[in-house]
Amino acid sequence: MQTDGKPWSPYLAGALSGLVSIGSVWFAGKYFGASTTFVRTAGMLEQAVAPERVAQLDYFLKNVPKVDWQTMFVVGIFGGALIASIGDASFRYQAVPPLWERRFGPSKIRRGIGAFLGGTIAMFGARLADG
């Protein structure tokens, strides 16, 4: 069994993240969110191949394809997790999570297809619920 670095109590980490959220509202006037970033980024990618289509869609008028506070927030989450996991040696390259492997086997391709489909469905639902 590999060791898992130095995890913190989820209560402590959660409470501190609540304080970070309060600080963000206080100093920057920003509430946490991530899914709008996927809309803006999808719009930016789509602009590269079909700019006239993007210009026609109401949803991209409401959520203009651009880099904003939330984009940098999501980039920061990546960086923060990288720093924390390297710092306590819990960083692992892993293509197939253990629970998935137990149920669906070790195929990286199968996991890739499942994860892609899951992501597609999850984001559609998240945007529909406006979350």
Added chain:
Amino acid sequence: MNDLIYGLITGLLFGFLLQKGRVLRHEKQLSALLLKDMTIIKFMLTSVIVAMVGTYLLVDLGLAKLSIKATILGANIIGGIVFGLGWGLLGYCPGTSAGALGEGRWDAIWGIGGMLAGAAIYAEAFPAMKATVLTWGDLGKITLPQVLGINHWLVIVPIVAGSLLLFRWFEKKGL
């Protein structure tokens, strides 16, 4: 420009804490959905109650404004069910997929690709949704204290107390 720097710093802190709390992993997310390991609920609910108290204090002091999204029952319920199906399959959510990638769980990249595709599909479907699901049970921008017609602290205190009882129960049951 300031906004972008604030966003990056806030994200770095949040990502660090998500990783330290060990809530980014596929097995943690799935184990919460299977009601076997409540680590994610502990993190999320602690974060929510701390932020709820602090945010309402800021609002009471006139230092912040709430940002309330509309409650649309059709969209919230159907969207929630669809999100849950996808979440169970992927095992990361939009924010945590970036963090999971950060700690080396690179299957998250397929999820991120899927989420970009899902966002593009939703942009195409939006006019149809606007004419149907997004009109079903539109209650506007409501809050619990407003619906109950009471001061917000009379809602906040019971939620904090209830959460603490739930945490005690989790610890007793070893969840």
